[in-house]
Amino acid sequence: MNKILTAALTGLLFTGICLAEENSAQAVAETVAKTSSPSAAELAMFAVNNLWVMAGGMLVFLMHLGFACVESGLARAKNCNNILFKNTLTPAIGFLSYAVCGFALMYPGVHWLWGHWFGFAGFGLHLPPGDPFAYHNGEFTYWTDFFFQGMFAATAATIVSGAVAERVKLSSYLIFTAVYVSIVYPIIGSWGWGGGWLDTMHFHDFAGSTFVHSVGGWAALSGVILLGPRIGKYVDGKVMPVMGHNMPLVTIGVFLLWLGWFGFNGASAFNADPSTVSLVLVNTMIAACASVVSSMLISRLMLHHPDLSMTMNGCLAGLVGVTAGADCVSVGSAVIIGGIAGLIVVPAVVFFDRIHLDDPVGALSVHLVNGIWGTLAVGIFSPEHHFLVQLLGAAVVGVVSFASSFAIFFALKKIVGIRVSEEEELRGLDLCEHGGEAYPGFQFFVNM
Amino acid sequence: MKLIIAYIQPDRLNPVKQALYARNIYKISVTNALGCGQQRGYVHMWRGALQEVNLLKKVRLAIAVNDDFIEPTIEGICEGARTGRIGDGKIFVLPIEECVRIRTGERGVDAIG
Numbered sequence: 023m024n025k026i027l028t029a030a031l032t033g034l035l036f037t038g039i040c041l042a043e044e045n046s047a048q049a050v051a052e053t054v055a056k057t058s059s060p061s062a063a064e065l066a067m068f069a070v071n072n073l074w075v076m077a078g079g080m081l082v083f084l085m086h087l088g089f090a091c092v093e094s095g096l097a098r099a100k101n102c103n104n105i106l107f108k109n110t111l112t113p114a115i116g117f118l119s120y121a122v123c124g125f126a127l128m129y130p131g132v133h134w135l136w137g138h139w140f141g142f143a144g145f146g147l148h149l150p151p152g153d154p155f156a157y158h159n160g161e162f163t164y165w166t167d168f169f170f171q172g173m174f175a176a177t178a179a180t181i182v183s184g185a186v187a188e189r190v191k192l193s194s195y196l197i198f199t200a201v202y203v204s205i206v207y208p209i210i211g212s213w214g215w216g217g218g219w220l221d222t223m224h225f226h227d228f229a230g231s232t233f234v235h236s237v238g239g240w241a242a243l244s245g246v247i248l249l250g251p252r253i254g255k256y257v258d259g260k261v262m263p264v265m266g267h268n269m270p271l272v273t274i275g276v277f278l279l280w281l282g283w284f285g286f287n288g289a290s291a292f293n294a295d296p297s298t299v300s301l302v303l304v305n306t307m308i309a310a311c312a313s314v315v316s317s318m319l320i321s322r323l324m325l326h327h328p329d330l331s332m333t334m335n336g337c338l339a340g341l342v343g344v345t346a347g348a349d350c351v352s353v354g355s356a357v358i359i360g361g362i363a364g365l366i367v368v369p370a371v372v373f374f375d376r377i378h379l380d381d382p383v384g385a386l387s388v389h390l391v392n393g394i395w396g397t398l399a400v401g402i403f404s405p406e407h408h409f410l411v412q413l414l415g416a417a418v419v420g421v422v423s424f425a426s427s428f429a430i431f432f433a434l435k436k437i438v439g440i441r442v443s444e445e446e447e448l449r450g451l452d453l454c455e456h457g458g459e460a461y462p463g464f465q466f467f468v469n470m
Numbered sequence: 471m472k473l474i475i476a477y478i479q480p481d482r483l484n485p486v487k488q489a490l491y492a493r494n495i496y497k498i499s500v501t502n503a504l505g506c507g508q509q510r511g512y513v514h515m516w517r518g519a520l521q522e523v524n525l526l527k528k529v530r531l532a533i534a535v536n537d538d539f540i541e542p543t544i545e546g547i548c549e550g551a552r553t554g555r556i557g558d559g560k561i562f563v564l565p566i567e568e569c570v571r572i573r574t575g576e577r578g579v580d581a582i583g
Contacts, residue, residue, distance in 0.1 A: 263516030
């Protein structure tokens with residue numbers, strides 16, 4: 023069953039890309055021939071804008087390493103390979119599937135098929151014929167656009183990876199990622215970023231508190247609900263600690279994500295206009311700083327220690343929180359948004375544990391809870407945006423992404439199963455799913 | 471011939487070594503160990519979840535000595551490891567039936583020597 027699915031998926035993917043590739047190669051040749059000559063100043067700005075967005079795409083790519091480090095560090099040593107594996111496959115599947123249909127679903131242009139809720143510009147990538155300046159008012163090239171957006175797409179799926187860690191079946195996770203990134207993520211994204219109905223209502227989500235983080239967070243929630251907790255996490259109704267195995271790795275991961283966020287938010291301006299980008303960078307940084315401090319204080323108050331993993335979650339929570347409004351709130355507001363994000367994240371982790379939703383890395387608290395907070399914060403702190411519109415957007419996106427991810431996970435659960443066997447879970451996914459350990463030659467004594 | 475096994479606090483290993491060296495006792499083997507005694511471990515917290523009983527990190531010494539060295543070894547370990555606080559550790563003294571030095575084939579008292 024798995025083999026057939028894998029073969030079918032691969033076939034579909036490559037046919038889509040190859041078909042599109044022929045068209046675009048022709049189009050490139052035509053474009054080069056027809057290019058008019060813009061002024062030197064325009065050319066320079068064009069180059070600088072593109073360069074910044076492309077560099078931003080590379081920074082977003084780096085975030086996948088950040089996710090890999092955070093998730094593997096917070097999991098146990100016996101599941102480390104498995105998590106690194108998922109995090110390697112996620113950007114690969116994400117970018118490929120985004121090329122097959124995601125990009126065309128998210129940015130349908132004029133090809134809206136059902137109101138401004140669903141549009142599709144056709145399978146594959148289609149470089150528009152003519153002058154590259156004609157594309158999107160000459161702000162960036164088609165390929166820059168795709169490169170940056172494709173990098174973004176897989177980050178939503180990576181959020182799921184951490185929440186379902188240590189018990190999800192690899193094959194089911196990969197199928198989920200392919201379906202979610204190629205269909206659900208881009209359709210929801212098109213409502214806001216592709217000129218859909220939320221955009222018409224002036225819903226504002228600058229770089230994806232809703233369209234990336236909430237969308238990923240809701241999928242993580244449905245995965246966590248359908249999978250159930252790891253063995254030994256809740257014993258007789260009591261929450262037991264299942265300790266991560268490498269805090270330095272978690273710290274490296276958080277710093278990589280923090281750095282990558284300057285591309286995630288900074289290049290979401292889609293140009294290198296210093297007046298916007300510099301504000302976005304300052305807001306991004308200062309919100310993270312505020313959330314680091316506030317999460318440290320709240321963890322000291324609630325848990326009696328300044329907890330490192332909570333403070334790391336706090337840092338990411340602030341970044342998620344400021345993502346929706348990084349371009350339109352003041353620096354002071356960014357401090358408040360980040361500060362509150364840090365205050366929310368620690369009780370959120372404790373709350374999800376209380377209701378027995380086992381999230382090994384805190385993805386629900388960071389991406390879901392603060393994705394919603396960041397979206398609502400735009401309505402509170404930016405005078406140009408309406409709170410109720412922000413609330414409506416967050417709610418509708420929530421309902422649709424939770425329902426669709428639940429349906430996908432539920433179907434997978436019925437058809438191929440989504441959880442490894444009890445024996446595999448106890449021995450570790452590294453040995454059982456991949457046939458090798460992350461730390462061969464080291465013996466781990468589990469003191470739990 | 472006795473085998474002296476001691477469980478001590480990890481941070482007392484160096485003082486114990488120094489105290490043993492001062493008494494001409496050089497042959498020891500050291501391993502990491504986990505355990506708890508009267509204090510019944512410690513309360514551990516991970517991301518808000520409490521675990522009430524947890525094993526503490528200890529160091530285990532194993533020293534084989536001839537009869538003349540039994541008391542100096544015990545004295546040395548106590549001198550190096552005693553802080554007066556709970557958790558300083560314990561010493562066990564066991565008889566040895568036989569001892570063989572693999573390189574030379576020597577046995578008994580000479581092998582420990």
